[in-house]
Amino acid sequence: MYKISDLQKIVEQELSNQQFVTEPVGLYEPIEYVMAMGGKRIRPTLCLAGCYLFSDDISKAVKPSLSLEIFHNFTLLHDDIMDNADVRRNQPTVHKKWDENTGILSGDAMLIKAYQYATEIDGAYLKKVLDIFSQTAIEVCEGQQYDMEFENRDDVKVDDYLKMIRLKTAVLLAASLKTGAILGGANDKNAELLYQFGENIGLAFQLQDDFLDVYGNIETFGKAIGGDIVANKKTFLLLNALQLASGSLQNDLSTWINAVDFNNDEKIEAVRNIYNSLKVDELARNKMNYYFDKAIAALNEVEGRDSMKEELRQFAVKLIERSR
Incomplete structure (x- = not known):
């Protein structure tokens, strides 16, 4: 009987067995470099x-699960270029x-590699799996475009933000689960329920990430606290604050958002107090x-192996109940 931890080990082992470097080395060496960086391997694990x-x-x-991980890392590689991340x-x-x-x-080659891995399946499932993969891939690109546009827009609403994080983050988690379900022989109803589970967990996870960036503990969150505030990133918290603030709070929030020269810690504390x-x-x-409850409700309806349903339930809890 497999547990989530067993499936993660299988993914790591399979990735270590892949030979990404071939000629020309200059094209493929960066792919191996990216894939060896690690990560939680959430998407391929959910597929399995x-x-x-x-x-x-x-x-x-297995191979379709690796395609999802390759695709995910391709998006990170290109995101880093767009963000000029070091x-x-x-x-x-x-x-x-x-x-x-x-x-x-190399990013382009990774995307093509992802498709090659996705096609290594029984032909009976090929169209369904490729349709999901292609739809998800274009949605992730749509989400990234919205995210870039939001940086220069002053009219972004909370619903716009939720749509963006659904596309940029949640749909790939959902597609990973649905792909695995289809390959496992699930009917359309169960495959769709798993998609809903993944989609809603993805939304809950990103909202938790926004929350922890403001209220988390640096030692357990794993990155500096307050980065979104410093960068005026349009998160669920900021967009709601902009919508709700009035009077002196509105003036104070506007002052900090428009400030050019400021102390980071002072800005973080002031905006947090406004929140x-x-x-x-x-x-x-x-x-x-709300999204977590929707996810669990969908999972409860899935007619699948009870032990793995429980594993997924606990996985979801751990994913969004990180230390605060």
Whole structure:
């Protein structure tokens, strides 16, 4: 009987067995570099879990699960170029270690590689799996475009933000589970329920990430607190604050958003206090819980292996109940 931790180990082992470097080395070496950076391997693990819910044979889902991880890392590689990021997982980003042109071309090759891995399945499932993969891939690009546009827009609403994080983050988690379910022989209803589970967990996870960036503990959150506030990033918290603030709170928030020369710690503390006054932290918690409850309700309806359903339930809890 597989547990989530077993499936994660299988993914790591399979990735270590892949030979990404071939000629020309300059194209493929960055791909191996990116894939060796690590990470939680959530998406391929969820794909295998989706398969195991309905089938004892998870081998048929291994290559498609790796395609999802390759695609995910391709998006990170190109995101780093667009953000001009220096570091990814404590390592120099590809465009910094090599150059921007290499990052673009190697990223393109990663996307093609992802499709090649996705096609290594039983032909009976090929169209369904590729349709999901292609739809998800274009949605992730749509989410990234919205995210970039939001940086220069003053009319972004909370619903716009929720749409963006659904596309940029949640749909890939959902597609991973649904792909595995299809390969495991699930019917359309169960495959769709798993998609809903993944989609809602993805939304809850991103809202939790927004929350922890303001209220988290640096030692357990794993990155500096308050980065979103410093950068005026349009998160669920900021957008709600902009909508709710009036009078002196509105003036104070506007002053900090438009400030050019400021002390980071002072700005973080001041904006956090504004959030507390407006109780947007409670709004974030409530929205998080709303999506989490929707996810679990969908999972409860899935007619699959009970032991893996429980594993997924606990996985979801751990994913969004990180230390605060």
